[in-house]
Structure formats: C-alpha cells, structure tokens
Amino acid sequence: MIPTHSTQQTQVSRGSVFSLLSKHTLPYLMLVPATFLLVAIIVYPLLYSAYISLTDANLLRFAQAEFIGFENYERLLTRERFWVSIQRTLSYTVGTVIVSYSVGLFVALILNRQFRFRGLVRTLLIIPWATPWLVVTLIWFVMYNPQIGPINEILKLVGLLDVGRSWLYSSDTAMISIVMTTSWRLFPAVTLIILAGLQSIPTEQYEAAEVDGASMWQRFRYITLPGIRTVSLTMITLLTIWSSKLFTIAWTLTQGGPGDATQVLSVFTYQEAFSSNRLGRGSALAMMSFVLSLLLVAIYFMILRRDEERNRK
Amino acid sequence: MNYAMQRTEELKEIKAAARRDRFIRNLGFFILVVTTTIAVVYPFYWMVMASFTPEGYSLANAPLFLAEEWSLEAYQAIFTEKPIWLWMGNTIIVTVGATLIVLPVALLASYSLNRFRFVGRVPFIFFVLLCQLLPASALIVPLFLIFRDYGLLNTLPGITIAFTTFMLPLAIWIMWGYMQSIPLEFEDAARVDGCNGLQAFFLVTLPLATPGLAATALFIFLEGWNHYLLAFVLAGGTDQWVISLGLYSFIGQYNIQIEQMMATSVIAALPALVVFAILQRYLRGGLALGGLKG
Numbered sequence: 001m002i003p004t005h006s007t008q009q010t011q012v013s014r015g016s017v018f019s020l021l022s023k024h025t026l027p028y029l030m031l032v033p034a035t036f037l038l039v040a041i042i043v044y045p046l047l048y049s050a051y052i053s054l055t056d057a058n059l060l061r062f063a064q065a066e067f068i069g070f071e072n073y074e075r076l077l078t079r080e081r082f083w084v085s086i087q088r089t090l091s092y093t094v095g096t097v098i099v100s101y102s103v104g105l106f107v108a109l110i111l112n113r114q115f116r117f118r119g120l121v122r123t124l125l126i127i128p129w130a131t132p133w134l135v136v137t138l139i140w141f142v143m144y145n146p147q148i149g150p151i152n153e154i155l156k157l158v159g160l161l162d163v164g165r166s167w168l169y170s171s172d173t174a175m176i177s178i179v180m181t182t183s184w185r186l187f188p189a190v191t192l193i194i195l196a197g198l199q200s201i202p203t204e205q206y207e208a209a210e211v212d213g214a215s216m217w218q219r220f221r222y223i224t225l226p227g228i229r230t231v232s233l234t235m236i237t238l239l240t241i242w243s244s245k246l247f248t249i250a251w252t253l254t255q256g257g258p259g260d261a262t263q264v265l266s267v268f269t270y271q272e273a274f275s276s277n278r279l280g281r282g283s284a285l286a287m288m289s290f291v292l293s294l295l296l297v298a299i300y301f302m303i304l305r306r307d308e309e310r311n312r313k
Numbered sequence: 314m315n316y317a318m319q320r321t322e323e324l325k326e327i328k329a330a331a332r333r334d335r336f337i338r339n340l341g342f343f344i345l346v347v348t349t350t351i352a353v354v355y356p357f358y359w360m361v362m363a364s365f366t367p368e369g370y371s372l373a374n375a376p377l378f379l380a381e382e383w384s385l386e387a388y389q390a391i392f393t394e395k396p397i398w399l400w401m402g403n404t405i406i407v408t409v410g411a412t413l414i415v416l417p418v419a420l421l422a423s424y425s426l427n428r429f430r431f432v433g434r435v436p437f438i439f440f441v442l443l444c445q446l447l448p449a450s451a452l453i454v455p456l457f458l459i460f461r462d463y464g465l466l467n468t469l470p471g472i473t474i475a476f477t478t479f480m481l482p483l484a485i486w487i488m489w490g491y492m493q494s495i496p497l498e499f500e501d502a503a504r505v506d507g508c509n510g511l512q513a514f515f516l517v518t519l520p521l522a523t524p525g526l527a528a529t530a531l532f533i534f535l536e537g538w539n540h541y542l543l544a545f546v547l548a549g550g551t552d553q554w555v556i557s558l559g560l561y562s563f564i565g566q567y568n569i570q571i572e573q574m575m576a577t578s579v580i581a582a583l584p585a586l587v588v589f590a591i592l593q594r595y596l597r598g599g600l601a602l603g604g605l606k607g
Contacts, residue, residue: 026510030425031437033418034485041478042444045455052454062458107353110346121346124354130589131357132539134560135578139356141564142363142371142571150359150376184356245448248541252561266450266542273454274546286451293451297443 046290053283060277072284082285084260085268088175089244092264095179096186096243101236103183104190109224111191112198129188137252140181144168171261174254178262182249186242190235197231198224230307237300245293265289360582364388364575371571387572388580397577399552400559403469407555408537410473412530415481420526423488424514428497438489445482449542452478457546467549475543480533487532491525528595531588538585556581 053072057065076082111122128136143151144167152164167177201223209219247266250256256263256271263271269289273282363371367384371377391397422441426434456475457466465471495518503513541557548554554562560581563574 027425027429027431027434030421034422034441034481035437037414037418037477037481038440038444041474041481042447042452045452045459048459049451049455052458107349110342110349113342115342115346121350124350126589126593127354127357127586130586131582132557132560132585134539134541134557135360135582135585138560138563138574138578139360142574143356143359148372148376148571150355153376184353241446245446245450247448247450252541252564266448269450270453270542270546273457279454279458283454286448286454289448290451293446293448294443297439297446300446301439301442 049283049286052279053281053287055280057279057283058277059274059279062279065280068280072281073288076281076284076288081260081263082268085263085265088260088263089265091175092179092182092246092250092262093240093244095176096182097236097239099179100183100187100239101190101232104187104235105194105228105232107187107191108194108198111195125191126188128184129186131185133185133248134252136181136185137249140177140184141168141253144177168254169258171258174258174261178249178253181253182243182246185249186239190239193231193235194228197228201227230310234300234303234307237296237303241293241296241300244296245289265292360575360578363571364579366572368570368572371575387570387576390570391573391577391580395559395573395577396551396554397559397580400554400556401580403472403553404538404555404557406469407473407476408534410470411476411480411537412533414473414477415484415533416526416530419481419484419488419529420519420522422485423492424518426485426489427492428500441482441485445479445486449479449540453542453546456543460547466547467553469553471547472544472553472555475547476537476540478543479536479540483536484529484533487529488522488525491528492522494525495521528592531592532595535585535588535592538581538588 052065054067054069055065056068056071107125111118111125115121131139143149146152146164146166146169149164149167151167152161155161156164165173167173205223206219209223214222245266246264247270250262250264250267251270254262256267265285266289269282269285272278272285359377362377362380364387365383365385366377366380366387367382368386368390370380370382370384374380426438456478460466460471460475465474499517499521500513503517504510508516538556540555541561544555544558545561548558560577563569563577
C-alpha cells in the first residue's frame with residue numbers, strides 16, 4: 001500500500017515538472033535549431049541584401065561601395081526596362097497559370113472516367129512533372145529547334161505552317177514557347193490535385209442530376225465546378241507563386257531574350273547583379289521580388305487556413 | 314404472338330441503336346485519351362529515341378518519329394568524354410549532405426508544430442511557408458557576397474549550405490504534414506505506461522515517423538536534383554558542377570550533339586523518375602499541395 005502510494009507521488013511530481021517543461025519551453029526548444037538555421041541562411045542574407053540595395057555596390061569594386069539611400073529603387077522605377085520586365089513576368093505567370101490549369105483540369109476530367117489502362121495512362125501523363133527542369137530545357141530546346149525540331153515538322157504536316165519558325169529566337173514567339181514548356185512541366189500537379197477533388201464529389205449528385213435530365217454541360221457547371229472550387233483556388237495560387245519566381249526555363253531556354261522578350265524579374269535580377277555587375281540594383285530587384293512573394297504567400301496562407309478550418313467543421 | 318415478335322424486334326433495334334451510340338461515344342473518348350497521351354509523352358519519347366541513334370542521325374532524319382538505326386554510341390561517348398560521373402557524384406554529395414543537416418532539424422520543428430499549441434506557432438508556420446516559396450533569385454546576391462567572405466564560393470560545402478535554403482523549409486512542411494497523420498493516442502498511451510515526453514518521442518513517435526522521414530528525404534533529394542540557379546551562381550569552376558549545370562553546358566555548344574544531349578538527359582531523368590515512382594502514393598493526398606515546389 002505504502003510503496004504504491006510513493007511511486008504514484010513521484011510519478012505525479014515528475015509529470016508535473018515535465019508538463020511545465022513541455023507546456024512552456026519544450027515547443028520553443030524544439031524550434032531553436034530550425035529558427036537558427038533559417039535565420040542564418042535566409043533572414044540574414046535578406047537583411048544583408050536590403051542593406052546592399054541602398055548602396056551603389058559593384059561586383060568589380062565592391063570595397064568602394066557607398067550608401068546612396070533609395071537611389072537604386074528610384075532609378076529602377078523610372079526606367080522602362082524595369083516595367084518591361086514586370087510586364088514579361090506578368091505574361092509568363094498569367095500564361096503559365098492559364099495553360100497549365102486548363103490542361104491539368106482537362107486531363108483530370110479524362111482520368112476521372114473509368115476505362116481500361118487508366119493506371120498506365122495516368123502514369124504516362126505524370127511523367128513531365130517527374131522530369132528534372134534542365135532535362136525539360138534540353139528536350140524543348142530540341143523540340144523548338146528550327147532545323148531539326150519536330151514542332152515545325154508536325155505543324156507543316158498538319159498544314160498549320162508553311163515555313164518553319166525559329167520559335168525561341170523570334171521575339172513574338174519566345175514567350176509563348178517558354179509558357180508552353182513550363183506548362184508541360186507543371187500541369188500534372190494540377191491534374192493530381194483536381195483528380196483528388198473530383199473523386200471527393202459524391203456520385204449520387206451526378207445520378208440525381210441525370211434523373212432530373214441535366215445535360216452534360218449542366219452537370220459540369222453545377223456539380224463538378226463547385227466541387228473542385230477549393231482545390232482549384234489553392235492550385236491557381238500555388239501556380240502563380242511558382243511561375244512568378246521561376247528562373248530556370250526563362251534563363252536556360254532563351255537567356256531572357258531575344259532582346260528582352262523573356263526577361264522576367266528573376267532573370268533581370270540575375271543580369272543586373274552578375275552580367276552588369278550592379279549588385280546594388282540587383283539587390284533592389286531582389287527586395288522587390290521578395291515583397292511580391294510575401295504578398296502572394298500571404299494570400300496562399302489565408303486560403304490554406306480557411307480550407308483547414310472548413311475541413312475541421 | 315405476332316405482336317410479341319414485333320415488340321422483341323423493336324426492342325432489339327433500340328438496343329442496337331443504343332449500342333451504336335455508346336460505341337461512337339466510347340470511340341470518341343478513346344481517340345481523346347490516345348491523342349492527349351501522345352501529345353504529352355511525345356517530347357519524352359523523342360528524347361529516349363534520339364539517345365539511342367548513331368551520331369548525327371537525328372540531324373539528318375528530322376523529325377524522328379520512328380528510328381530505324383540503333384546505337385549506344387551516345388551513351389559510350391558521354392561516359393568517356395563527359396564528366397557525367399563527376400556531375401552526378403557532386404549532386405549526390407551536396408544533396409545527401411544537405412539532407413543530413415536538414416532532417417533532424419526538420420523533425421524537431423515539425424514535431425513541435427504538430428504536438429503543441431503555443432504563442433507564435435501560426436506566425437512560425439507562415440515564416441516557414443514564406444521561406445519555402447521565396448524566389449531563389451532574391452538570395453543570389455547576398456549569398457554570393459557572404460560566401461565570398463567565408464571562402465565558400467566554388468566549393469561543395471558552399472553549395473550544400475545554399476541547397477539547405479530551400480530544402481529545410483520544404484522538409485519542415487512535408488514532415489509537419491506527415492506528423493498530422495500519426496495519432497496522438499499512441500504517445501499518450503506510452504505516457505500512461507510511464508514514459509516521459511522524450512521517451513515517448515523516441516520510442517513511439519520516431520519509429521512511426523520513419524516512413525515520413527524517408528519520404529521527406531526523397532522529396533528534398535528531388536528538389537536538389539532539380540535545382541539550378543543557386544548552383545549556377547555559386548559554383549564557378551567545372552569541378553563543382555552539379556547535374557543541372559552539366560546538362561546546361563550542352564546548350565552553349567557550337568556543334569550541338571543531339572544524341573549525346575539526349576543520352577545525358579535520359580541518364581539525368583532516370584533517378585528522378587525512380588524516386589518519383591516511389592513517392593507516387595504520397596502525391597495523391599494533400600501532401601502534394603504544400604509539399605512540392607515547381
């Protein structure tokens with residue numbers, strides 16, 4: 001009787017010491033390594049970049065950098081090249097979101113039906129998403145190639161084109177070309193997410209609609225679309241964030257060119273800092289893209305939290 | 314009798330018409346599926362085909378729908394003439410190194426975010442998400458300057474540290490998602506049986522989280538295998554090139570060797586495809602939403 005009592009007591013006291021630790025300090029202690037690392041590799045560099053953006057730092061004479069206030073920002077905002085770059089970023093982002101979302105939705109609707117070899121088709125259609133970005137670049141570099149590229153040949157074969165085009169090297173087709181390439185890589189992400197959304201729509205709704213004589217379009221408009229509204233919103237926001245910051249395709253496929261045809265913000269930042277050696281102005285651009293991504297991520301975060309709350313109900 | 318026969322004839326006709334209708338609709342759908350699949354897979358198919366043709370074949374026989382001559386020349390060439398082993402080796406060193414730094418840190422953080430409710434939790438989650446979706450171009454200037462001061466420029470440790478900038482937030486995010494799928498009850502039961510919090514964590518939660526850790530490791534490996542910009546800015550010498558830089562070197566060439574280019578692409582795509590195949594079941598759930606970057 002007495003020993004039992006004593007063990008119980010020690011357990012309670014040990015428990016209370018631990019609960020004090022767990023309730024108040026343990027969660028923070030466990031976040032210390034992550035916080036330390038994130039501050040060291042992301043927050044500190046960003047603050048440093050904010051400081052550099054206020055100087056006239058140049059890669060070739062970095063030691064002589066002088067504080068110049070907001071001059072870099074003023075110069076950028078009054079320069080046409082900056083606004084062209086913003087416009088290119090917008091075209092690239094909007095184009096990629098529209099193409100990859102609609103293709104992704106289309107493929108998801110196909111895959112939502114029962115048919116033989118559906119598993120195989122699904123696997124094949126996801127392949128682009130598994131392809132490393134630089135492999136995507138090399139494949140499409142060849143696809144668009146004016147001499148041997150299959151795209152020209154196929155378009156000529158179908159009769160859509162008389163003379164082969166050099167897709168990546170003319171300023172009126174370069175942007176659409178990199179949009180198509182980026183969308184090829186990204187659409188399977190949309191497909192997978194939408195497919196999960198489609199499969200959560202109860203089949204009874206479709207059966208009821210069919211009994212009531214709803215047409216295929218009506219069923220799509222009033223059952224399917226509302227059913228995938230939430231996942232679509234999340235996916236579109238995520239696609240916006242991804243494509244607005246993407247550097248790899250616009251750089252490796254077209255180097256921002258021809259001229260400034262594909263000079264999106266990330267490419268412009270790189271060129272200012274490392275091709276023109278203007279680290280200060282490059283940093284100013286980096287700060288602006290940081291603010292842009294802050295806004296977009298805030299929107300995304302709000303959407304995610306709202307979903308989470310809805311799911312809990 | 315006559316009337317009944319007439320009825321069955323009519324019924325047969327209606328059934329036949331319905332069958333015809335269904336056949337046409339199915340055929341339409343079949344054509345849709347086949348054309349979509351071919352359109353999406355064709356570039357990939359072209360890459361594989363071209364990589365197995367003799368040198369110069371693709372240039373002479375454009376476009377390559379079906380190759381008639383086969384050769385392993387391109388593969389032999391890239392393994393003897395190009396430092397493809399070095400590129401892959403560097404990528405593996407860098408990604409494994411970064412993974413070893415990132416995983417324990419991410420495990421602790423995700424556990425804390427999932428098991429406790431505390432002041433500052435939601436802002437921290439937002440902070441992690443922001444770090445994960447931050448444009449890499451925002452970091453190139455400061456990382457370049459800091460690495461230059463610390464002598465990390467053009468070194469593998471430098472690239473390793475640079476890769477943790479996107480791997481760590483991603484790992485926390487994925488691990489956190491996985492932790493949510495582990496029921497709290499196991500841990501509570503262990504505590505009732507006399508384990509303290511740390512014991513419960515190490516003896517109960519950690520073994521349950523192992524598949525999640527493995528999946529996270531594979532996810533961030535994929536990101537590392539994919540990444541280009543930071544390596545491009547921070548690895549100046551060809552000795553530190555990772556696979557993405559090696560692949561890009563084919564584009565600047567004066568004489569484009571299509572077959573070698575495609576053979577290297579195939580080799581570079583293989584590990585990514587294998588890892589992706591393993592991860593497929595994780596992609597079906599909500600994990601993919603926050604989890605993957607572009």
